[in-house]
Amino acid sequence: MNADTEIDDLLRATAKGDRAAFRLLYDRVSPKLFGIALKICRDRPTAEDVLQEVFTDVWRKARNFDPKKGEAGAWLAVITRNRSVDALRRKGRGIIGATTGSEADLAAVADPSLSGDGGVDYLTLIDCLNRLDERQRNLILRAYYRGDTREELSSAFDAPVNTIKTWLRRGLAALKTCLDE
Amino acid sequence: MGKKRDLDAAERALGTLPRKGESARARREREAWEIRLAALLRPVEPVNPPPGMFARISEHLAHTKTREALLQTRRSARRWKGIASIAGLGIVGLSLALIAPRFAPEAEAPRYVAIVTADEGGAPGMIVQFDTGTGIATVVPVLSDAPDGNVYQMWHVPAGASVPVSLGLLPDDPRRVDVKTGPGDLFGISIEPPGGSPTGLPTDARWHGEIIEVE
Numbered sequence: 001m002n003a004d005t006e007i008d009d010l011l012r013a014t015a016k017g018d019r020a021a022f023r024l025l026y027d028r029v030s031p032k033l034f035g036i037a038l039k040i041c042r043d044r045p046t047a048e049d050v051l052q053e054v055f056t057d058v059w060r061k062a063r064n065f066d067p068k069k070g071e072a073g074a075w076l077a078v079i080t081r082n083r084s085v086d087a088l089r090r091k092g093r094g095i096i097g098a099t100t101g102s103e104a105d106l107a108a109v110a111d112p113s114l115s116g117d118g119g120v121d122y123l124t125l126i127d128c129l130n131r132l133d134e135r136q137r138n139l140i141l142r143a144y145y146r147g148d149t150r151e152e153l154s155s156a157f158d159a160p161v162n163t164i165k166t167w168l169r170r171g172l173a174a175l176k177t178c179l180d181e
Numbered sequence: 182m183g184k185k186r187d188l189d190a191a192e193r194a195l196g197t198l199p200r201k202g203e204s205a206r207a208r209r210e211r212e213a214w215e216i217r218l219a220a221l222l223r224p225v226e227p228v229n230p231p232p233g234m235f236a237r238i239s240e241h242l243a244h245t246k247t248r249e250a251l252l253q254t255r256r257s258a259r260r261w262k263g264i265a266s267i268a269g270l271g272i273v274g275l276s277l278a279l280i281a282p283r284f285a286p287e288a289e290a291p292r293y294v295a296i297v298t299a300d301e302g303g304a305p306g307m308i309v310q311f312d313t314g315t316g317i318a319t320v321v322p323v324l325s326d327a328p329d330g331n332v333y334q335m336w337h338v339p340a341g342a343s344v345p346v347s348l349g350l351l352p353d354d355p356r357r358v359d360v361k362t363g364p365g366d367l368f369g370i371s372i373e374p375p376g377g378s379p380t381g382l383p384t385d386a387r388w389h390g391e392i393i394e395v396e
Contacts, residue, residue, distance in 0.1 A: 017385035026235050031227035039225050051230055055238045070216035077222040078215045085196050121220035143195040144221055150197050165197075172191040173184065179217065 007072040008065075015062035022059060029073070030055075033080045040084035040145060046091060050083045057083070085147030128178035136171030139164065190214050243343045243382070295368045297390035306370045306388035307335065307351060311362045318362060320348075321355045324388075327372055334373045336383055340365025345383055366392040 007028060013021030033054055037047035057079055065075050129137050135157070142148050142156065150168070154161045190207065192198035194214035203211065295309040304323075311318040320335065327333045333351035337360050338344070348358050351370060362368075368390050371383035378384055 019380050019382065019384055023235065026238070030234070031229050032225070034230040035225045035228040036222050038228055048231065048234065051234060052238050052241055056242060059242055069212060070219070074216050074219040074222075077219050078212075081219070081222060082196075082215075122223040125217070125220040140195065141221075143197050144218060147196050153197070168192065168195075168197060169188045172188055172195075176187065176191070 007076070008067055011058075011062050011065050011072050011075075014059065015065070022055075025058070026055060029076055032073075033076060036077055036080045037084045040081060040147065041087055046087050047084070050080065050087050053083050053087075054080050081144075088147050089149075124179065128175050131178055132171050132174055136167055136174070139168050140171050140175070143168070186210065194218060239382070240343060243345070293362060293364070293366075293392045293394055295362075295366070295390040295392045297368050297370055297388045299388050301387070306333070307368075309358075309362070309368050309390070309392070311360075311392070313363075316361065318358050318360045319355060320352065320358050322351050322353065324351060324370065325353075331372050331374055332377060334371050334377050334383070336369040336371060336386065337362065338367040338369070340367075345369060345386075347378065347381070350377055362392050364392060364394060368392070 007025065010021045010025040010028065014025055030051065034047060034051050037050040037054070038044065041047045041050060054076070058076065065072060069075075129140065132140075139153055139157065142153065148156065150161050150164050153164045153168070157164060159167075186207075187210065189198060190210035191214045193200050193203065193207070193211040195218070200208075200211065292313065293311045296305055297307045297309065298305050306322075306324045308321040308323070309318065310321075322333075324333055335348035335351055335358070336345035337348050338346070340363065348360060348368075369383065369386045370388040371378065371386040373379075373384050
């Protein structure tokens with residue numbers, strides 16, 4: 001049984017109210033999800049709150065998982081990323097300082113040699129991101145990992161909001177074209 | 182799909198456009214982008230959450246579930262009371278009349294009752310009644326055999342508590358149970374594997390009912 005099949009099975013059992021499966025699922029995926037929450041929130045108490053929200057969601061909405069749309073691990077990671085961004089926005093950037101970090105960590109993400117083994121999907125996505133111009137790539141990565149709004153990107157990149165919108169959408173369109181090749 | 186719609190979906194996935202109010206189709210399109218971009222999370226290093234985190238999550242879930250069940254049973258209780266006032270004979274009174282001859286000694290002290298009903302459909306699963314004068318609590322089961330060889334287990338959540346306490350398996354016939362109860366308490370029934378809950382907490386709780394005072 002591979003790891004994703006195991007997580008799929010645990011999610012399906014959790015959807016039926018199986019607490020033992022829910023506990024096993026927690027043991028299996030919580031370190032990864034906590035890592036994601038910490039990376040985005042950059043604040044341990046906030047990341048712990050996010051993890052609690054994520055597993056509350058999982059217990060209540062596990063039946064919404066559809067394996068035809070993607071792997072269980074990706075579904076859980078997306079919930080965690082979205083909850084983390086919501087938490088950042090709720091708490092305010094000033095407290096957590098999510099907009100004040102260096103660009104180095106973003107650059108590191110886009111460099112597979114620095115980011116370990118992320119699998120084929122990851123390498124394909126990074127390859128496509130690396131074909132974008134640097135500004136478009138950084139806009140997308142910053143919005144993804146830091147949850148920046150168009151207005152926050154406008155301030156960070158010192159460009160009008162409409163220009164940010166144009167750059168962002170050009171970048172996303174080019175990314176889609178590359179991924180579909 | 183049009184290019185604008187696809188880029189809107191991508192921006193909602195990124196969070197640079199709001200997700201609120203999207204249609205079912207728009208949600209599916211956004212989710213496709215979310216899964217596409219989720220590869221960016223693959224290289225993130227795992228970090229062990231603090232010890233006690235799972236207990237915190239379990240407690241939060243029990244509290245949330247109890248609160249939801251309480252809200253639902255309050256609505257249900259209001260509905261029963263409404264029916265009672267129209268009919269002149271309350272369902273609560275009727276339930277007590279049915280069980281009183283054998284199980285409720287004559288008493289002037291306040292009496293409490295919980296009609297434990299299915300979360301889906303509202304069919305009764307059991308009736309709990311408590312006489313504060315005698316201190317006797319009685320359970321009248323309505324459900325019979327649980328499906329697939331499983332068993333029914335009874336639970337009590339005292340007012341203000343968040344963790345259910347087992348009252349044992351649902352009996353076949355009316356019987357006394359060792360519990361003292363009052364306003365705000367919640368009772369429930371769960372479906373459990375043979376022998377009862379393996380964890381000490383309800384596995385699949387599907388019936389709930391709040392204690393109300395019988396006038």
